[in-house]
Amino acid sequence: MELRQLKYFVATAEELHFRKAAERVHVAQPALSQAIHQLEEEIGTLLFERTNRKVILTPAGRVFYARAKVMADNACMAVREARGVGRGDAGTIAIGFISTAALKVLPAALRHFKDVIPTAQVELCELGPGEQMDELARGHLDIGLTISEVLDEGYRVLEICREPLIAALPDTPAFAALERVDLRAVSGETVITPLRHPRRGYYETVADAYRRAGVKPANIQCVRMIQTGLMLVQAGLGVSLIPESFTQIQLKGVIYRPLVDPAPEIAVSAVWRQDNETPLLQKFISEFIEVFPR
Structure with a gap:
């Protein structure tokens, strides 16, 4: 069973018209009809009753529609979210910070970041410098804001202000x-x-x-x-x-x-692991530079 088949089935179940369903999903009607037929063969039962005058869902089709609609919607949402994360336009970034960063650096950066990427989620953890490095090493933080000297290999450091x-x-x-x-x-x-x-x-x-x-x-x-x-x-x-x-x-x-x-x-400096190349982190760092230019 393919996502394409589910999308075609849902469109047909909601339109109850093969031509209108085909137009809705931007495919030729014969291709849509063939996909529905293959789906019925795979399931082993008819999903639609077809006459010259109308198309209606069978009892099995009504049951399948309830599940297929959720599956198709979730799949489409997953695609959108994955694309957003891949572009750095969505996802969650975990930020560790010290109190020194809480009054000036963090508020300005977050305000700008939310304007640029409003769909991104931010997790904040107030931690001391050593605690931040421990959490970065464990992968629990994406980036830390600290005032301590960082000479550890495998980390990048950007002085913010x-x-x-x-x-x-x-x-x-x-x-x-x-x-x-x-x-x-x-x-x-x-x-x-x-x-x-x-x-x-x-x-x-x-x-x-x-x-x-x-x-x-x-x-x-x-x-x-x-x-x-x-x-x-x-x-x-x-x-x-x-x-x-x-x-x-x-x-x-x-x-x-x-x-x-x-x-x-x-x-105040930002520190992150060199091997963390997630698009959202890279965009967050670039926005830091926008707010606090070198």
Whole structure:
């Protein structure tokens, strides 16, 4: 039994007219009639009663139509979806991201992506840098958004954007009076920073900034998320160096100030496996470049 036969049968069952059914499926009437005859022989029973005046479904034909309609519709849908996936116009893409990407990079990319490919589905997983690499290796993620250095073989890395780090400070008169923050002036404060990971990333960028200033923080308090660090700053427990985009998060008792030049920068990069050549992923990457041109 062929899909072509099912399509011809469904058209004939709905039109109850061989010529009209043939016109509907764009085939010559003799070819359609022959296909229906072959289908009846294969099934072993008549599906239509034919007279000079009309065509009607037999009881067996009515039963077969109910199933054949679903089969034909599903097959056509499968063809459309397969073509869409093959073109990169459909399917599902799994994206891992860190909180640093959640405020600026991810929203802009997803808005643009949904405009370009509205039928694509997106699965989002907030994961740390190491967790993203593990999930990429297992094939559970298609792409990760991270700030960690990736030197692993078999992966491609695309720097998406850079943004300066600024200081998040308790809203005290001394800090509020500052226009810019010199790390030498706040070295006596506890620095609140995301956890150190096996891969070089955020923690090392903050440490390097203090090192270049020629000072060492009095104490380092590590947190899992930048947002958690901001709450500790709000409680007056220290200061934090955060990406500039985090000024969108306004907390009473927390003020933001730029650092003295040269301010350290944090880079958000996309990473994916070299052997993942799915069209949807490739289109997603190309759209990243559209939103954040090099």
